[in-house]
Amino acid sequence: MQSAEELRRLLEKLDRIERLASSRLDGRAKERALREVERARSAVQKVLGELRIDQYDLAVALNKSADSVLRTFSRLDPSDRGAVEEAVWRLHVFSNYVAASYYDFSSRLTHVRRAYRLYVLAAVLAMILTPIFLRAGFLMLGIYVFALLVSIHAFRSRRKLGPLIAAALLPLILFISIIGLRYAVYALTTPSEIERIIEVAGFSMQTAYVVVGAILAVSAAALVLAVYSMYVIYRSMDAFV
Numbered sequence: 001m002q003s004a005e006e007l008r009r010l011l012e013k014l015d016r017i018e019r020l021a022s023s024r025l026d027g028r029a030k031e032r033a034l035r036e037v038e039r040a041r042s043a044v045q046k047v048l049g050e051l052r053i054d055q056y057d058l059a060v061a062l063n064k065s066a067d068s069v070l071r072t073f074s075r076l077d078p079s080d081r082g083a084v085e086e087a088v089w090r091l092h093v094f095s096n097y098v099a100a101s102y103y104d105f106s107s108r109l110t111h112v113r114r115a116y117r118l119y120v121l122a123a124v125l126a127m128i129l130t131p132i133f134l135r136a137g138f139l140m141l142g143i144y145v146f147a148l149l150v151s152i153h154a155f156r157s158r159r160k161l162g163p164l165i166a167a168a169l170l171p172l173i174l175f176i177s178i179i180g181l182r183y184a185v186y187a188l189t190t191p192s193e194i195e196r197i198i199e200v201a202g203f204s205m206q207t208a209y210v211v212v213g214a215i216l217a218v219s220a221a222a223l224v225l226a227v228y229s230m231y232v233i234y235r236s237m238d239a240f241v
Contacts, residue, residue, distance in 0.1 A: 026078075163240060
């Protein structure tokens, strides 16, 4: 694959960046820079060991970014603390992109995207349950939907804001799902509750059981999908920059 050769060139440039950082920096700045170089090097080595998709353009782009970081460190004045901070920050951003590229080269990005789609499904299922168990007005539902849409947009842009918002919404999804499960189990094991549903909603007994069964299924699905998807996303945070 063409990208493999570009990635080997990238490893050589990382070695040069490491030498420059070692010679021009000291103290905490040096430690941070060397840590970022090692993180990027480990990601590239991992990609070379699991290369599945020939992302040549991406490999070239990473090399160009490495050239930019090299120029920054080669021109760096160690006595200028502001310039040192900026150089280390640029190296950190570059390291983030290198780490994220592993998911593009190894095809693991497909699994992350599938997990996020499952998370969105869990969020929608919880939103369906919300008016049943919480006195949620249009404002609360509007905020919930807005946060979910922002998360989806950020996820598509591969920004960490996407999974962070998803994590913030997770407790609400779990809370609603657990309430739904508890109620469904209670209703199915308590004939008087089924009778109350029939009286209040005007359902037949069969319809009442179908509704409670649907609540049970939706709640269980939302709970399982939310936990599973967030576990996968959490384990794949390097896929985001």
